[in-house]
Amino acid sequence: MELLTIGAFARAARLSPKALRLYDELGLLRPAAVDGESGYRFYDPAQLERARLIAWLRRLGMPLARVRQVCDLEPKAAAEQVADYWAQVVADTAVREQLATFLVDYLSGRGSAVEDARSMAGIRYAARSESGLVRTSNEDTAYAGTRLLAVADGVRGPGGNLASAAAIEALKPLEAKAVPAGDLLGALADAVHHADRAIQDIAESTLSGEAVTTLTAMLWSGSQLALVHIGDTRAYLLRDGEIFQITHDHTYVQALVDEGRLSPEEAASHPQRSLLVRALAGRGGAQPDLSLHTAAAGDRYLLCSDGLSTVVPTESLRAVLSGTGGPEQVLDELVKQAYAAGAPDNVACVVADVVTL
Numbered sequence: 001m002e003l004l005t006i007g008a009f010a011r012a013a014r015l016s017p018k019a020l021r022l023y024d025e026l027g028l029l030r031p032a033a034v035d036g037e038s039g040y041r042f043y044d045p046a047q048l049e050r051a052r053l054i055a056w057l058r059r060l061g062m063p064l065a066r067v068r069q070v071c072d073l074e075p076k077a078a079a080e081q082v083a084d085y086w087a088q089v090v091a092d093t094a095v096r097e098q099l100a101t102f103l104v105d106y107l108s109g110r111g112s113a114v115e116d117a118r119s120m121a122g123i124r125y126a127a128r129s130e131s132g133l134v135r136t137s138n139e140d141t142a143y144a145g146t147r148l149l150a151v152a153d154g155v156r157g158p159g160g161n162l163a164s165a166a167a168i169e170a171l172k173p174l175e176a177k178a179v180p181a182g183d184l185l186g187a188l189a190d191a192v193h194h195a196d197r198a199i200q201d202i203a204e205s206t207l208s209g210e211a212v213t214t215l216t217a218m219l220w221s222g223s224q225l226a227l228v229h230i231g232d233t234r235a236y237l238l239r240d241g242e243i244f245q246i247t248h249d250h251t252y253v254q255a256l257v258d259e260g261r262l263s264p265e266e267a268a269s270h271p272q273r274s275l276l277v278r279a280l281a282g283r284g285g286a287q288p289d290l291s292l293h294t295a296a297a298g299d300r301y302l303l304c305s306d307g308l309s310t311v312v313p314t315e316s317l318r319a320v321l322s323g324t325g326g327p328e329q330v331l332d333e334l335v336k337q338a339y340a341a342g343a344p345d346n347v348a349c350v351v352a353d354v355v356t357l
């Protein structure tokens with residue numbers, strides 16, 4: 001067996017001798033032999049594969065302790081470990097991305113507080129939840145108050161209606177006193193955590209052990225509004241005659257659309273379209289989307305359950321929201337259109353207008 005010097009081995013592995021010395025010190029890759037007098041390290045060419053694997057895992061950002069584990073595994077188990085590690089990185093990055101977005105919004109919104117106070121004074125709002133024409137029970141809950149708007153769609157089953165009601169109950173304490181703009185997202189995130197705990201209690205009291213709900217809610221502080229969203233309930237903004245969906249459905253079909261494997265039209269009629277990939281299910285670790293928005297006088301917001309958005313096309317929503325009537329009249333018209341389309345599911349909606357006094 002011909003041993004390689006550290007320099008030759010480093011060149012063959014496309015690593016620096018410094019990296020190899022580090023791997024030796026960390027116990028990741030011991031030289032095959034060390035000269036007793038000079039201390040020179042020698043390597044077996046058969047060690048190249050392990051050296052390269054260590055280098056790749058380090059480039060991936062994997063911590064040393066985990067690199068050591070992976071290197072000692074059979075290829076198949078090692079592949080699973082790398083996949084697990086990467087899934088964790090992606091999840092962590094998504095959380096950090098939200099935090100970064102929040103900080104950018106928050107810091108850029110700071111200077112305009114005085115102007116905001118002039119341009120916006122409050123909201124006018126209305127909320128409604130109806131069973132629809134087919135369902136005999138209503139698992140949807142809708143709520144609107146001076147600072148809080150929310151809809152929740154409980155997944156069918158014994159705990160569904162309790163879960164949607166509990167999710168919104170957990171948010172209501174936020175109405176009691178004004179939350180400073182800088183605390184909006186934190187306050188909402190805490191409330192969602194409480195909601196998840198309450199849903200856990202409900203789940204434990206049902207026969208199936210399950211209680212699941214979506215939640216889409218807004219909390220206001222002056223012209224700043226924080227949006228929390230999990231599941232397939234939605235929030236829309238009508239601004240200057242245009243409609244924007246400002247939430248992203250956490251559904252299996254939306255994920256397929258995002259990956260380019262399904263068109264939005266195909267998704268709309270897909271048999272699995274209501275399958276949720278994220279929801280509040282009382283299992284801890286819920287991952288709602290959180291975002292901060294700046295409202296302007298004249299904005300109109302709609303929060304709704306899929307019982308509305310599935311049967312009334314977005315263009316029709318835009319047309320109704322563009323009407324000159326107040327929130328109650330808009331709700332009348334939205335519900336009317338859902339019923340005209342057969343109202344196969346429960347319908348919950350909240351409409352809020354941003355007004356100057």
Ligand SMILES: [Mn+2]
Nearest residue numbers: 153306307345
């Ligand atoms: Mn529904």
